[in-house]
Amino acid sequence: MCGIAGILTCDRPLDDRQAVLDTMLDRIAHRGPDGKGRLHIQTQALFGHRRLAIIDIEHGQQPMCSPDQRYTLVFNGEIYNYLELRQSLIQRGTHFETFSDTEVLLQLLIKEGSNALSQLNGMFAFVFHDREKNTWIAARDPFGIKPFYYSSTEREWVFASEIKAILAHPGINAQRSDEGLQQYLTFQFCLEEKTLFKGIYKLKPGFFLYGVGNKVREEKCYWDTNYHIDQYHTEEYFVDRLRSLLEDSIRLQLRSDVALGSYLSCGIDSSIVSTLAAQHLGENVPMFHGRFAEGIEYDESSYAKLVAKEVNGQYHEVVPTADEFVSDLPRLIYALDEPLAGPGLFPQYRVSKLAAEHVKVVLGGQGGDEIFGGYARYLVGYLEQALKGAIFETNEEGKHLVTLESIIPQLPMLKQYHPLLSQFLSRGLFEDMDARYFHMIDRSQGLQGYLTPELLSSFDRDELFATFQGVFNHPDTLSYINKMTHFDQKTLLPALLQVEDRVSMAVSLESRVQLLDTRIVDLVTSMPPPLKFQGGRPKHILKKATHALLSSRIMKRKDKMGFPVPLGEWMKMGPVRDYFGDILLSQSSKERGIYTREALEGMLSNQGVGGRISWGAISLELWHREFGV
Incomplete structure (x- = not known):
């Protein structure tokens, strides 16, 4: 897990961009405090890398080059099936100098180019460069777990793991995209390759770009969901197959040379992941939960403690406060690069901060609602x-x-x-x-x-x-x-994964999402819909496949909260109300041209800051301030 950045060009000296690359890497230092690497390929490229060492800690430094120096890889993420791929490559005559998944990915790309992508089980974003031809491939994992942004100037193509790094380039300015703003106000995120920044784009999940020098020549989808319905197999087959794939996904994603733990929101998804992880790792797996002290409607800790107790997990809890909310909010908006989602990102960040005090890798259940129909x-x-x-x-x-x-x-x-x-x-x-x-x-x-x-x-x-x-x-x-x-x-899932990535990487924590395995998604999308959503039962097939794992109290609950934040209570008095008033009623907010003056003044007295519109207004205002848009 890391941060990557780079500048690609064609026949242009890049000596004057080395300081720019350093600034880009400094802006994403939180993604990789364990190491910093740079590579300058004259008149072609500058590559930079910040490392969070998880696999083969002593080796695997990046940028990584082939023995003959022709090929270079800068890579963010994990290839979970790297041991199997490594063995296959050894059988084909490949020699390895490390035990890192980075070297496995490099060698596979050398041999198979973009055809390697369909063989990868993991979360990733990378650039693979051929200095003999000055060609490159940039790719992102099928679900968008790992971020990849890019922009361009007249003679350079610039990429990074986070937008804030791209903005370090002197030829790229922070400007608001009107189309992105309309999409954000409509969906709470931007669709496809769009971002809220004009001229800065995200590589779509499951896609790769092929380029020469500073030009993109082709964009191609290498994986998409498959909805060809399997009418031949029984429900029993799908249940058994799903359980088997869940087990195998957990097995692969537990590969690590550092300590692991799990998020435990006490919903079905995180409970399944935590339980399966405990079965593989044994007792005392650290499990992390957050609650608020403002009332029972903001506290699900009894369910979380129940799951942890059943698997002999090591339960850890954090209780975020109003003061922490006020101090965290600006830096969280900056961490996100774009305003996304709702105020739940604050407790999510606080739980990640707690986890980072105990482990370097944390497992979570993100994706279950979108795959299995849980909303x-x-x-x-x-x-x-x-x-x-x-x-x-x-x-x-x-x-x-x-x-x-x-x-x-x-x-x-x-x-x-x-x-x-x-x-x-x-x-x-x-x-x-x-x-x-x-x-x-x-x-x-x-x-x-x-x-x-x-x-x-x-x-x-x-x-x-x-x-x-x-x-x-x-x-x-x-x-x-x-x-x-x-x-x-x-659309929604990549936005939620962006939040997942940023709140964890902000504290140098690797977050893995076990339900997001293409084999699992391919199985579920091929199921006959009446089986998957039988009688309108949310997550029907997932519950059937895992019913023996969890207690009936967890499996049958219908009051899952989704990590609500007590903004309404905090707005009655105290630092949150004062802070929101200062931001929403500031002169810059009133002159922004998004919300009317009357609306901004009425948000505090009429709607209350806990409302969706007020949250959107303050998120946008803080985003403008943090990025100088």
């Missing part, structure tokens, strides 16, 4: 689908995935989702699938009274919806559940 909005979508089928006697999917009768037992889990249900009942009822889901996730609804008329008039709703449709309407996704989960896997 409440999927149930809302199928409530509508069931109502439509019952009223109009229609069936959009060719076979009833859920009936009104079958979905009723699941409805109590929606009692915490009043706004979502109100929106569902008032807008878009019985429209096409894409329009209905867009209405459900469109966060710009309700902003009309808050955004300036100038910004509202610039919104291209047709273009936003068309961009959404391009992702949502995957040609092989015939069922609603596959369309919804596909969109979230391609």
Whole structure:
């Protein structure tokens, strides 16, 4: 796990850019405090690396070159199946000088080029360079677990693990993207390759770029979700196969030469990961949980302690405070590079900080909701689908995935989702699938009274919806559940993984996500939808495959909170209210051109800072300040 940065060019001396590369590396020093490496290839490239040593600690320094110096690799991440790949390469005559996964990746790329990507099981972002031809490949893992950003000037192509490093280049300025802003206000993240910075892009998950010098010649997808439904196997087969793949994913991702622990939010996903990890590692696996002291509605520690006790884990707990929230928030927005997600990133950071005091690698359950259908909005979508089928006697999917009768037992889990249900009942009822889901996730609804008329008039709703449709309407996704989960896997999940990466790497901690294995996702997307989302049961197939692992109290709970933050309570008095008032009502905030003065003044007195709109407003204002946009 590391940070990478570099500048690629064609027949241009780069001596004057060496100080720039040093600054780029300094800005991502938190990603790799264990080592710093640089390589200058005259008139072609400057490569830089910050190392967090996890595998083969004494070796594996980067940038790494082939013995003949022709090929160079700068790599961030882990290749979990590197031992198997190493053995295969040895059988083909390859000699190794280290036991690092970096050298395995380098040798595999030398032999197979971009064809190597389909063989990798891991999380990664890298650049592989051939100095004889001045060609290169830049690639990112299938889910976007590891970040990769890039930009360009007239004669240089610049890349880094974080945007803040790219902004160290004198030819690249921090400017806000109007298209990115519209996407952020609509979805709470930017789609596809877009970012909130004009002219700075992210490499899409599952894609690679092929380039020559400072020019990108080709962008290609090497892995995508497969929705060719397997109608031949039984539920028993899928359950057994899923359990086997979960076990193997855990086995591979436990490979490390340093201490490991696990996040334990006490939801099903993290509980499964923690339990399986404990079965492999034995007793006293460190497990990390966070809670708030403001009330039982912000405290799930009883469930976390139950899981830790059942597997003889070593339970650790942190209780974040309002004062810490105020002190952490600006640096968290800076760490993210772009405002993303909600205030839950604050306790997530505090749990990561706790974990970093005990271990260097932490395991988590990120991705379970998007893969196995765990979000409440999927149930809302199928409530509508069931109502439509019952009223109009229609069936959009060719076979009833859920009936009104079958979905009723699941409805109590929606009692915490009043706004979502109100929106569902008032807008878009019985429209096409894409329009209905867009209405459900469109966060710009309700902003009309808050955004300036100038910004509202610039919104291209047709273009936003068309961009959404391009992702949502995957040609092989015939069922609603596959369309919804596909969109979230391609958009929401990378955004959540960006938060996961930044809050862990901010404290030099490697975070691994065991459910995000392409073999698991390929299996789940090939399952018949009625089996995967049977009767509207969230995570039906995952629960069936792991029911023997967890107590019924964990497996059957319907009150998972999702790490809520007590902003409402903190806003009644004290440092949080004062801080939000200072930021939202500042002159720069009022003159930003995003929210009206009246809206900013009303957010504190009327809506309350705990609301989504207020959170978005302060996140954007802090982002502008931290990056000088």
